Amino acid sequence: MAKRKCILYNKDSYNNREEGDFMTITNPYILAAIGTGFTFLMTALGAATIFLIRKEMKQGMQSAFLGFAAGVMIAASVWSLLIPSMEQAKELGMPEWLPAGGGFVLGGLFLLALDKALPHLHPGSDEPEGPKSSLKRTTMLVFAVTLHNIPEGMAVGLSFALSTSAGASTTLAAAVALAIGIGLQNFPEGAAISLPLYKEGCSRAKAFLYGALSGIVEPIAGIATVAIVGGATIAMPWLLSFAAGAMIYVVVEELIPEANLDAHSHAGTYGVMIGFLIMMIMDVALG
Numbered sequence: 001m002a003k004r005k006c007i008l009y010n011k012d013s014y015n016n017r018e019e020g021d022f023m024t025i026t027n028p029y030i031l032a033a034i035g036t037g038f039t040f041l042m043t044a045l046g047a048a049t050i051f052l053i054r055k056e057m058k059q060g061m062q063s064a065f066l067g068f069a070a071g072v073m074i075a076a077s078v079w080s081l082l083i084p085s086m087e088q089a090k091e092l093g094m095p096e097w098l099p100a101g102g103g104f105v106l107g108g109l110f111l112l113a114l115d116k117a118l119p120h121l122h123p124g125s126d127e128p129e130g131p132k133s134s135l136k137r138t139t140m141l142v143f144a145v146t147l148h149n150i151p152e153g154m155a156v157g158l159s160f161a162l163s164t165s166a167g168a169s170t171t172l173a174a175a176v177a178l179a180i181g182i183g184l185q186n187f188p189e190g191a192a193i194s195l196p197l198y199k200e201g202c203s204r205a206k207a208f209l210y211g212a213l214s215g216i217v218e219p220i221a222g223i224a225t226v227a228i229v230g231g232a233t234i235a236m237p238w239l240l241s242f243a244a245g246a247m248i249y250v251v252v253e254e255l256i257p258e259a260n261l262d263a264h265s266h267a268g269t270y271g272v273m274i275g276f277l278i279m280m281i282m283d284v285a286l287g
Helices: 011-015 028-051 059-091 097-117 137-162 172-199 204-213 217-230 233-259 267-286
Strands: none
Touching: 028 137, 028 172, 028 204, 028 217, 059 097, 059 137, 059 172, 059 233, 059 267, 097 137, 097 233, 137 172, 137 204, 137 217, 137 233, 172 204, 172 267, 217 233, 233 267
């Protein structure tokens, strides 16, 4: 029996669906747009808190939110990206460790290159990172959050696209769980960019706009990644682990250190544990 190939979109199976399945969306681009559109909306809702919060976010709460984001991203990297990467590699007859390990390293190197090439400023920091630039501090603050959102958009877009594959190891429910998890941690991220922008002198409306737009890269990255893998199924395991490597880079390089700025608080640690637990349960229960 010939080995079954994993494809993102099977036109014949789509045309021959049973009548009861007519409400099922099988187009990977539409699904990726819906999933990443939700995560973008959550970023915008978080940025909208600038109209409600009158004071700067307390360090303990900020640490908890950052830790929660880190926990979600770690769990998502393992259950939603690396494990499906190995399963897809096995389906395609490749050594399971090769795309999982190779893509993981490439994803980390990609974020490292962006970190070095793009001037950016992390909230709460006085010294910008990357090459010297004459850009405004507000612009570099937006760039910092935008770097985080690239791998998140890739992860959500790939998961929704993978759920449409024949014999896919990732179900639509698991892809939805990933989008919910990323969306939950995007909410405080939106606030974490709009509040510092307001503190830097932006009006509330401008701070909200910049905070919301920092998440627009997620739909762009998600749909672009689906377009790339659509014509090259063999690249799917590599791209899944690539997104995992990029997400882990963000967690270790930025989120966990920033979540532990207050040396006398365990809020960041609690946030990591809770975020990891919630994402793991959603992925395992729905996957």
